[in-house]
Amino acid sequence: MNRWVGSIFLCIISTLLLTSWLVAAEGETCSGIVPMQYRNDKISILDFGGVGDGRTLNTKAFKEAIFRIQHLKRKGGTLLYIPAGVYLTGPFDLTSRMTLYLARGAVIKATQDPSQWPLVDPLPSYGRGRERPGARYMSLLHGDGLHDVIITGENGTIDGQGDVWWNMWRQRTLQFTRPHLVELMNSRGILISNVIFKNSPFWNIHPVYCSNVVIRYVTILAPADSPNTDGIDPDSSSNVCIEDSYISVGDDLVAVKSGWDQYGIAYGRPSHGITIRRITGSSPFAGIAVGSETSGGVVDVLAEHISLFNMGVGIHIKTNVGRGGMIRNITVSNVYMENARTGIKIAGDVGDHPDENFNPNALPVVKGIKIKDVWGEKVLQAGLIHGLKNSPFSGICLSNINLRGNPGPRNSIWKCSDVSGAAIQVSPFPCAELTSSQKTGACSTYF
Numbered sequence: 001m002n003r004w005v006g007s008i009f010l011c012i013i014s015t016l017l018l019t020s021w022l023v024a025a026e027g028e029t030c031s032g033i034v035p036m037q038y039r040n041d042k043i044s045i046l047d048f049g050g051v052g053d054g055r056t057l058n059t060k061a062f063k064e065a066i067f068r069i070q071h072l073k074r075k076g077g078t079l080l081y082i083p084a085g086v087y088l089t090g091p092f093d094l095t096s097r098m099t100l101y102l103a104r105g106a107v108i109k110a111t112q113d114p115s116q117w118p119l120v121d122p123l124p125s126y127g128r129g130r131e132r133p134g135a136r137y138m139s140l141l142h143g144d145g146l147h148d149v150i151i152t153g154e155n156g157t158i159d160g161q162g163d164v165w166w167n168m169w170r171q172r173t174l175q176f177t178r179p180h181l182v183e184l185m186n187s188r189g190i191l192i193s194n195v196i197f198k199n200s201p202f203w204n205i206h207p208v209y210c211s212n213v214v215i216r217y218v219t220i221l222a223p224a225d226s227p228n229t230d231g232i233d234p235d236s237s238s239n240v241c242i243e244d245s246y247i248s249v250g251d252d253l254v255a256v257k258s259g260w261d262q263y264g265i266a267y268g269r270p271s272h273g274i275t276i277r278r279i280t281g282s283s284p285f286a287g288i289a290v291g292s293e294t295s296g297g298v299v300d301v302l303a304e305h306i307s308l309f310n311m312g313v314g315i316h317i318k319t320n321v322g323r324g325g326m327i328r329n330i331t332v333s334n335v336y337m338e339n340a341r342t343g344i345k346i347a348g349d350v351g352d353h354p355d356e357n358f359n360p361n362a363l364p365v366v367k368g369i370k371i372k373d374v375w376g377e378k379v380l381q382a383g384l385i386h387g388l389k390n391s392p393f394s395g396i397c398l399s400n401i402n403l404r405g406n407p408g409p410r411n412s413i414w415k416c417s418d419v420s421g422a423a424i425q426v427s428p429f430p431c432a433e434l435t436s437s438q439k440t441g442a443c444s445t446y447f
């Protein structure tokens, strides 16, 4: 080969290698965790008597279609097609090896009649319903012990019509804990993508005791004043990947949990291996949250490239006395926030207890929290870290953080207690508890 041709060739190869490396580094995705399955066998809700007129109750049609998928067990699973139209329904169970496909203009709409909502047992890691003792209403889309479940389509909508439930909550007339929009328990191989979730009665998407869960390209919407309408709550689950989504709700956008006080401690199922990236949204509560129910432990969480607007708290790690559990190796990086009450909050005095029998000596352990590359504008209070006297938070490492207040007198300050760690290039200057000298020493141990 001619020398010139050879060096041009080498140059092209190295450029290609470099660009592919850059793309891989910047554009990491959840793909590969749960493959998008092609289903040969396809059925339509219309074949089962489904009527998309917004008035006919379709619970029976959904149940019969899913019964057919469950019992015919077609090789490669079955796709249930929901064409354009508004399908009013009560809650129903999904089954394994199925795709629920919402076409463009398809709406699965929850009935507002509570008598149509069966009750299910409380979760063992909560010991009772999250807001009322005893049983709880079944979620609109529910599943237990499933694998290979896909909810996708052309950005159709799952609408919880939550206002009747929110009003019952406001008027204190709820008999049982409100239903989630989607809850999958003890399941693996879950993919939720290209769907719009709207007006959930309670939390929107709740994977609990699950593994290998991907949630991407979803939009989740609920009014800012709707109570407890969390976006996505991975709970006692592992290998969960959430990305490229817009969430604007009345409570935390994403909150990683693992059970509640003595019930969560006894059940002992942590959340671990949780990735959250490229999420945009707003809420009067938290953007990226861990807790406050963390009794089974929450470890190995990575949240990056997060954009938050009109927030309560940008990043909120919260637990309480009685929770027990370990919160460790949490990394949050590349966050932009605009107009927030508090930028960063890590606190051991947040949330309520299931009953009086929680153990006041069950102290949570919080260590190895890395927060870096955060930029905030109009952040009223920069940071608040409240450790516990008998269980101080350690290895709290902040770097390259700039949280600007409103113009005028400086009100954007830090408040800390019972915490150790390091802060490097943090503005406004954080509390003295976080040294800038120890640097890597204080921080390298936990990551």
Ligand SMILES: *[C@@H]1O[C@H](CO)[C@@H](O)[C@H](O)[C@H]1NC(C)=O
Pocket: 154, 155, 194, 217, 218, 219
């Ligand atoms: C659906 O919404 C996602 C996320 O907003 C978007 O990326 C995608 O292009 C939309 N797809 C269609 C078919 O409209």
Ligand SMILES: *[C@@H]1O[C@H](CO)[C@@H](O)[C@H](O)[C@H]1NC(C)=O
Pocket: 273, 274, 299, 300, 301, 302, 329, 331, 446, 447
């Ligand atoms: C910390 O968590 C990340 C995932 O966010 C993981 O890749 C890493 O191995 C964990 N580090 C340790 C020391 O466990």
